[in-house]
Amino acid sequence: MIVTGVPVSGGTAVGRLVVVGAHVPADVDVDDRPGSASTVEDLIALLVAAVDTSRAEITAIAAEARERLGDESAAIIELQLLVLDDPEWWNPILDQVRSGSEPSAAVWSVTSAVAEVLGSLEDPYLRERAADVLDVGQRVADRLAGRSRRGALRGLSGDVVLAAYELSPTDTLDLDLDVVRGIVTETGARTSHAAILARQLGIPAVVGATGLLEAVAAGSLVVLDGDAGTCEINPEQHVVDRARTKAAGAAPRAVIDHPVTTRDGLKIRVLANASSVADVERAVAYGADGIGLYRTEFLFMGSPELPDEDAQAEHYAAVAEAACGRPVTFRTLDVGGDKPVPGLHVEAEENPFLGVRGIRLTLANRPVFDAQLRALARTAAAYPGVSVMIPMVSGLEELDEVREVLREVAPGSTFRLGAMVEVPSAALLVDEFAREVDFLSVGTNDLTAYLLAADRGNLHLQHLYSEFHPAVLRALDQIRRGAADTPVSICGELAGDPRASGLLIGLGYRRLSVSGPLVPAVKDRVRRLDSGAATAATDTVLRARRHRDVEAALQVLLDLQA
C-alpha cells in the first residue's frame, strides 16, 4: 500500500521502517528521584539548572549546525534560545511551581499551552513554530528527569527510513546520516524547521503522511519518494530494485583513505574541522588526513561549569586517540560576548565581534588559559601529532605574551604553535607572523567579515558578504606569498566550497581543512586537477576587479576539476 504526504525533501530512499516516539509529557515520579528536592526554592533551583543546561546544549547544537549547514540552519536552532529566555514561557512555569506543581509537569503544561496557541494561528508558517516550542519544552523536561535525548536516535543499523508522529528540529540534526536514508512523519509542513533541515542535510523526507503510523508495522520494507511525497509499504520487488538504483545514483563519493595528489603529482592534505570526539571519528571514517581545526569551545559550552585541566587533558587525549595517529591542531578557546560559556563571565559588549574574544579573552582570564595550555602540553607529550593554534591574533605582541605564558605554565611543551589569520592586521603582517610561528591557518569566514565589514548573518548584506570578493581573494594570495616557507592552511568554509578547490591550490595552498563529510568530494576534485592549469586560471581570477568578474573567471577553474 501507499501512504501519501507532502514532499519536503527530494530523493529516493529504501529501508526498513523504524518508528520513533512522539512528544510525550515527561513522566517523573518525584519520590523516586535520589536526593529529591522538597522546598519550592529547591524545585526552582532544579528548574533553573535544567534551563541552563538546555541553553548550553542548544547553543552547542546551533554552533554545530552553523558549521555543518551554515547560518540559516543555525538561526533555526538559535530561535529556541529565545524561547528559553521568554517571559511568556518562563513566568507561568515559575508561577505553577510556586503553587505546588512538579517542575517537569509545569514545563510541559505551559509548553503545550503555548504550542496550542501557535498551532491555532491562521498563518501556516507561524503554526509550524509550535514544533520549535515543543522541542525546547521536551529538552528541559528531559533534563529535569535526568534524561538526555541526544543519542536517542542512535544505535540504529542497516538502511533505515525513520517514521514518527513528529520529528523535532534538534532530533533531525542528530540523525545518523550513515544509517537514516529517509524520514516520514504524520505532522509537519514544508515550512517546518525539521523539513528545512532535512532538505539541507539532503535526506529525502515526506511529512503530513496522515494515517501512516496506523497503516504500517515497524520493520516493514518501505520505498520513500521525497519528490512525489509517497511512502510505499512492502512494495513489489521491481519497485524496490528501481528505487535502489535511483538512490544509489545519488550516493556519496567513495572514501579515499590516504593523502591525494593532483594529476601532476602535487600532494594536497585534506584535513577536517571538528568539535567533538564523534566528529573526529567521523572525519577519520571520511578519509581525512588529519584534524586541521579542533574547536575546543564546545567542551566548554557543553558542560555546566568550566572543565579543569584534568578534564580537558582527558578530552584532548580522547580526540588525539580518535584521530588514529593523524595530526590534530587544537584551537585554544575561541569565544566572545556572543558565545556564552558557563562559568566564564564575559561582560556584555556593544560590539562583541570587535570586542574581547579569542586570545583577547583567554589572556584576560589567565586561570582558564593556563589550564588549557597545560592540558594541551600534556596531550602533546603523549601524542606527537598535536599542534596548538591561537585565534583572533591581531599583533605580534599577543604572540609574545602567549609564549611568555607558555614558558611560565608549561615549560618544555612540545606542541607546534601556530596563529590564525583572520584579523586583517594579521593578514597585513603575515610575513612577520610567519617568522615567529610554526604554522598559520586562515579562517576565511571571519577574515571575509572583517575585510568587508559585513556580518554574514545580516540578511541585508548578503550582496556584500562573499568569500569570493576580489579583496578577499587578493588577501588570500598575499597571505600565501607572505607566509613563504611557513605552512599555511585554510580552515574556513571556503576550503570546502566546490568552486574553491582549484582556486586555493592555484593560489599555492596545500592544506585544506573542511567539514568531515566534504572530505571525499574535495579529495576527488584534487585528483582531477592539474596544478599548473589551476595556477594559470587563478591569475585571471586575481585580476578581477569586480565581484561579477570573479564569477566569470571561476568557471574556467571549475571546468578544470570537472
Add this chain to the structure above:
Amino acid sequence: MTASQTAIVADPLGLHARPAADFVAQARTYESELVLTSGEKSGNCKSLLGVLKLGIATGSEVSITAIGPDEAAAVEALASLLGREPDTGDT
C-alpha cells in the same frame, strides 16, 4: 509618559520567526515596557512568543507603545525595523 508609533509591516512574509527574533532582540535592548498591538491583540515586544502569537501578516498595521526612560528611542527604532510608515496619501 508614554510614546507610541504605528508602522506597516514591510517583510513580505509578515512577522515570521527570523524577523520576529530580530525584533525581540532589538526590543530587549531597551529598558522601557514595550507593547506591540495588532488589531485587537497585544503582546510583549520582548517576548518572541508574545510577538509570534499575534500572527502578524505583511502589510498589517501595528502599533508600538512604550513606557519608560528610553520610550521615544525605542518606538522609533522598533517601528522603523518593522517597515515603512503608514501611507499618508502623498507618494
